Amino acid sequence: MAVDNKENIKVFALGGVGEIGKNMYVVEVNEDIIIIDAGLMFPKEEMLGIDKVIPDITYLLENEKRIRGIFLTHGHEDHIGGLPYVLRELSVPVYGTKLTLGLVGHKLTEAGLIEKVKLVEINSNSIIKAGDTKVTFFRTNHSIPDSVGVSVHTSKGAIVHTGDFKFDFTPADGKHADMQKMAQLGENGVLCLLSDSTNAEKAGYTGSETSVGHKISDVFYESKGRVIIASFASNIHRIQQILDAAIANQRKVAVVGRSMENVVRIASELGYLSFPKEQIIDITEVPNYDDDKVAILSTGSQGEPMAALSRMARHAHRQVQIKHGDTVIIAATPIPGNETSISKIIDLLFRAGANVIYGQDVVHVSGHGSQEELKLMLNLMKPKYLVPVHGEYRMQKAHADLAVSVGTPRHHIFLVEKGDVIEIKDGHARKGSKVPSGDVLIDGLGVGDIGNIVLRDRRLLSQDGALVVVVTLSKGKRKVLAGPEVITRGFVYVRESEELLVEANKVVSKVLDGWMSNQGHEWSSLKAGIRDGLGQYLFEKTRRRPMILPIIMEV
């Protein structure tokens, strides 16, 4: 690698800052573009009908030739979920650990892309040449195994991305975070650190995953009936501990829920889960065992209505129904926005007669480090510059405040939005220009075709529905041949609103008459007149504003 003291270094985020989700970070060293992660985000409440959101990669498409690879920190959706879409447009190699690539491979196979993509397996000791730039890795602890941080080496120090991390000194899989490597990086010089801000507002330390294992074992021991445990499918540490607890307490384990079944399969094939084959039984075999000899591992820990746990609670699951005597462990805390659905499912479970372990007694720890751990990372890395990432603005800000308390000068900390470029030259950083960035909404098969106009219309329709007014006019003579006909959905209950709709029809007729007596008018003014007149009438009568769609047919 040429030692060039005048490297042009750029660091920016295309997703994952000012938001939680769709992480995508870019480090440029001269002509080498290194992408870190390519995640998706689940739609926000106001994104009606939208399935997923991915980062706008316009900049990457414009600079495709310089991209050396996508380096994945770990296998969570908000870090790999965007790959099927990104890899349709970019032909670049993808680097990741074994488990991460196992999950990616499954995704790309489903998307029909597996043949076209070059997947390169790395581990925490790998050294990758990305163009002229050296990239290395270091192991971290997170709520999924095989997670790494990424270091991009330059002559003035490393640009380090922590990935998602916590410090778990008693990790469930025995794989400790590589603090020695982190300390070494700090010793050699970290020019810029991009660090996980998710729990920057939380004081103290995040608990160890093994503490959860102990709690689960206690519940398996004490419960007199079946134990159903709902967890994030991706938390393989958690699944391993559940299996261990089951073995220790002579409970067979049945797995329900597609994503859970997938993860258990992939993880055991790749060696990330280990258990005696006979420990796992099919869900249909559950009735063959005494209740206190059974545990059910299920999806639906966020109260998702279509996932297994909710269906079992509502007696809508073909094989399992929640019954009196069951103990249900919700081994998760609400992802922001999901509080209501989790609340609902807890209610449903109680109504179904279960004893539910949740809330204050929750059997769960976060996968993200709290304040003390973020400060520990800063002390190990001793970065010259800090860019708090993976968080809403307030989390980035809280992280910045932590760094100041640790000794990082305030002007060496950058609170960036998507697209803000940090330019580092000769070891000095400053905020540079912006690159294109934004949200790309995915609805069904459409990628990016839904924008503000369509969303605005969906919002209006969701509030007061729609009213369609159709009139058939004769060409030229402007005689009304048919209609006006008024059809409505989502506005009023038609059977009980006949009078209102009859009156509405009269209002339209009046507008029509007025328009026809005024020769030379365009249809556009007729439509506007109908919208205004009818809109005003309906608002007076109902205080509602349905979307009004006037349609003129000409015969």
Place this chain on the structure above:
Amino acid sequence: MAVDNKENIKVFALGGVGEIGKNMYVVEVNEDIIIIDAGLMFPKEEMLGIDKVIPDITYLLENEKRIRGIFLTHGHEDHIGGLPYVLRELSVPVYGTKLTLGLVGHKLTEAGLIEKVKLVEINSNSIIKAGDTKVTFFRTNHSIPDSVGVSVHTSKGAIVHTGDFKFDFTPADGKHADMQKMAQLGENGVLCLLSDSTNAEKAGYTGSETSVGHKISDVFYESKGRVIIASFASNIHRIQQILDAAIANQRKVAVVGRSMENVVRIASELGYLSFPKEQIIDITEVPNYDDDKVAILSTGSQGEPMAALSRMARHAHRQVQIKHGDTVIIAATPIPGNETSISKIIDLLFRAGANVIYGQDVVHVSGHGSQEELKLMLNLMKPKYLVPVHGEYRMQKAHADLAVSVGTPRHHIFLVEKGDVIEIKDGHARKGSKVPSGDVLIDGLGVGDIGNIVLRDRRLLSQDGALVVVVTLSKGKRKVLAGPEVITRGFVYVRESEELLVEANKVVSKVLDGWMSNQGHEWSSLKAGIRDGLGQYLFEKTRRRPMILPIIMEV
């Protein structure tokens, strides 16, 4: 009052059980019907376009002649918000404390009902004759002053409703809960207790309101700039402490937000708030003072986008903009469901440069008692039967478990849903028949006209929009005179989807041709054919399912 050992006693809820909101409870003693509270509920997420929800009062309308009055426990919306609707249909007197009636009066005046309603002021010592039944009251602590519990006396003991309560031993207004009266009721015999389950899942005690006052004073003292504090308008204790802290720290107070201005006005007129006149300044005068001499009391503590705090944060408020150096106190915790909007506004405030006090450091205590306080109430009242109310099912269940731990026999505790009647005869209670109950949805001016069909349609429209297909046919000859014309909203971005819509048109034409060549077919089968054919085509192409509205005009 005749002593009749064979009183027919019924106890049930028309709202407020299995949910938080629209509290309405009914106690019947022979021919006397006593209603306790008449609240509203804010719409749940899936109730698109709905403004408010009130209880179904069919039962009360059918038995109007027996209703002796509506007895209000306190002035919160979920206890009085339904009155304007209920009192349009029922002519019954309303009993409440001075502040409660002050807030009710304001509401009825806005609804044009004030002349028609008999409002009777009571205090905690009042004795009311409701038909042949004696009703008394006792003071409680809550997050609004002048809150009471209600006792309905029978020969076998009292039916007691706690209202919303906590036990605050250092109440901000110095008005202690009347524990002596509660103990006396327990001594004389409480046949059945309806008790507030809101915080039944929370261990320990709820903190005292005065602890919040201390924190506020500290913040007012330490902040170098302006302090903006957002609080529930109804929490008059809180407002008093804010005013006291302002006086102690030489800060003038400006009040922003309509509901806050209303409450401050009503509460001070009635003597529930006291402050030197010059302590409160108009919002327009704020720039005339140094930043550290100003406090702003604002609405919007739940992140409501239209309330003052959000507008100030977005620089959309005419008089005040949040600026760097401001300290903002969010003196509230999220009402379940509001977590996302509070999260958003905290982010907005940080971006605007404010220092925000929230989350772990929140300056707030609940108005509802936690587990120890609920057990205290049970120990004071020593009820024979318990009906946990004011809560979701899981809160009612947690409350039941608490009562069992205190010594109440499990079979003496009733977990009721709306409409479940508890019949008590000769001192013995059992679950009886049901009365009609349910949700009445209010949208604009319409009360109860929106039901499942309209909501389902709004939901469909919100997901994938609508596609309207219009065809004009000739009478009889079934010739296509105009169309098909396809108009769409909320489905695709029209300008970029021309090809799709052209193809969609062809699909419809094909269906039309098929239908016309098949003589004797009804329009209904043509419409069905269009819906199916077009629906299938669009789903194949887009994986979306817009609502398809075929309209046939006949000329």
